[in-house]
Amino acid sequence: MRSLILLAGTAVAAGLVLSSVSANAMTVGFSQIGSESGWRAAETSVTKQEAEKRGIDLKFADAQQKQENQIKAIRSFIAQGVDAILLAPVVATGWDSVLEEAKEADIPVVLLDRQIDAPEDLYLTAVTSDQTYEGKVAGDWLVKDVGDKECNVVELQGTTGSSPAINRKKGFEQAIAGHDNIKIVRSQTGDFTRTKGKEVMESFIKAEDGGKNICALYAHNDDMAVGAIQAIKEAGLKPGTDIKVVSIDAVPDIFQAMANGEANATVELTPNMAGPAFDALDAYLKDKKEPAKWIQTESKLYTPADEPMKVYEEKKGLGY
Amino acid sequence: MTSSKYLPLITTIAVFVLAYLICIAQFPSMWSTRVIGNLLTDNAFLGITAVGMTFVILSGGIDLSVGSVIAFTGVFLAVLLQNTSIHPLFAFVLALMITTAFGAFMGAVIHYLEMPAFIVTLAGMFLARGVSFLLSTQSVPINHPFYATLQHLYFKMPGGGRLTLIGITMLVVFLVGSIVAQRTRFGANVYALGGNIQSAELMGVPVGRTTIGIYAVSGFLAGLSGIVFSLYTSAGYSLSASGVELDAIAAVVIGGTLLSGGSGFIAGTLIGIFIQGLIQTYIVFDGTLSSWWTKIVIGLLLFGFIALQRGILWMSEHGSVSFRKKAAA
Secondary structure: OHHHHHHHHHHHHHHHHHHHHOOOOOEEEEEEOOOOOHHHHHHHHHHHHHHHHOOOEEEEEEOOOOHHHHHHHHHHHHHHOOOEEEEOOOOOOOOHHHHHHHHHOOOOEEEEOOOOOOOHHHOOEEEEOOHHHHHHHHHHHHHHHHOOOOEEEEEEEOOOOOHHHHHHHHHHHHHHOOOOOEEEEEEEEOOOOHHHHHHHHHHHHHHOHHHOOOOEEEEOOHHHHHHHHHHHHHOOOOEOOOEEEEEEEOOHHHHHHHHOOOOOEEEEOOOOOHHHHHHHHHHHHHHOOOOOOEEEOOOOEEOHHHOHHHHHHHHHOOOO | OHHHHHHHHHHHHHHHHHHHHHHHHHOHHHOOHHHHHHHHHHOHHHHHHHHHHHHHHHOOOOOOOHHHHHHHHHHHHHHHHHHOOOOHHHHHHHHHHHHHHHHHHHHHHHHHOOOOHHHHHHHHHHHHHHHHHHHOOOOEEOOOHHHHHHHOOEEEOOOOOEEEHHHHHHHHHHHHHHHHHHHOHHHHHHHHHHHOHHHHHHOOOOHHHHHHHHHHHHHHHHHHHHHHHHHHHOEEOOOOOOOHHHHHHHHHHHOOOOOOOOOOOHHHHHHHHHHHHHHHHHHHHHOOOOOOHHHHHHHHHHHHHHHHHHHHHHHHHHHHHHHHHHHHO
16 A cells, blocks of 8 residues: 555656646647537637647547536636636536636636627637628628629528528628619528438429529538539539529538539638637736637638639548 | 455445546646535536436336436426526425426336336336427526525635535435435335345335335436536526436446345445546546547446456355355265
């Protein structure tokens, strides 16, 4: 038993030495929801890259879609004494008490890609995209692209009732308001999936005189657009020329379609939420600079002019 | 025989102490009141329902419904507190009455219809989960001021750790559970049922009443666990606590209770809970390991403990056989 204690003692001492070596680097805990979608996997790998770039020691905890695991992880981060915590919350409610503990321990918390229902003083800031703005960027592109020509648009909506579906629809409608030559003639949900996107597009084409009346497709995400491109090809039309395709997310596959001239534009939902978060944390921890409560990520528009194959190669390895 | 009765418990404690020492050796900050406080608070809901599960497994049964009952209780409380103005304490009593009755009902079905507990509680699991979806498919927040009061009840330990109300509740449940198991007629009956149901019957153990009682206790504790869970997350969500029944069973087995019933201790389950919590804490402290390692390590530990139980059983049988041979010679 004595040798065991001795062993533990030396190990503790060794551990102390080790931890003092890396003491000057910032340690950040990241509680991620899980890896339920390609985008989320990409967010995880980009966060790890961004941390490495800045020399941040990132502690990563995958919650396997469970809030209790996220709360446990945050508590463990606090116990560990990290410098800051990133949280991509799985649900909006139930964070108050654990965030209060973090606040008491003076550990700033930054929310990634989703907002929560909690008093604003419990977190430093939230880094998210503006979904309405994403829809608007897509709409603005179409308005500019068609000019004064008549254009009938079909819309593939996201999952009914989900906030990205509602907001991306709203933003697009805002953009085309006042341009009477552009009309949404059909709009239906494709559930954000490739197969549903293809199915619904097939029915659109049938209903609109074999697709001759359709000038453009607006899909709430790239996956549905990729499915719809397949349907357009099968109907004997040329996607990208006969029917213009504009969508949102900027996943790697849409860049391949763009390189083949089958898609016209996509608006990026960036997986790099951590970059702006680390910048805000840096400014806060070093200079005590309070960031705004909401940091909006850039919603960048990509067209075939942006070297789609190059972007594809960059994004391919991120886990989409 | 007495030494082999305690052997699984002693092994569990040894595994825990060793694991904790390894953790501290690598991350000295794991030796803090914060980590210990977190172990209690974060695992309170699992621990409470695992006490009920220990009773069920000691009697030779199984209860797969507890995870769903926890979710149901949370959603029930959230919906009730959102739509009516009744006091949370009254809502707690209502929830506990429902879950206890639900458990007792399952016990009655198991006993009178002579159905396997596995099937009956599987049905109970679907039923409770389904009803919670019926109440609400979305996460319903609980904003009652009484909840805030309960959440702010804690002792601050030196070093910043918190001994929270729900952590204390779990410890009390374990204490009461141990006393009931070791010192009461009901407890003795549970062990007797798990040992051998026929001989228990012959010895005059009221099998029906005890079976119903066991599942009622499990239902009650699952309800209490649901209350604790709703305090933990301040919300009721029909998708929450999925798979908790399996974590609870794992804790019971790692805690040294024989899956076939009749042998084990409530206190062992507490250590089983701590071991699971410790693995999760270690993985977060490390920060690079996949969190699925929790499941892998738990799986390996389970295999280890089942093998250990088999070994003890084999040793005691083997021992008695050779003893008989000697006596014959």
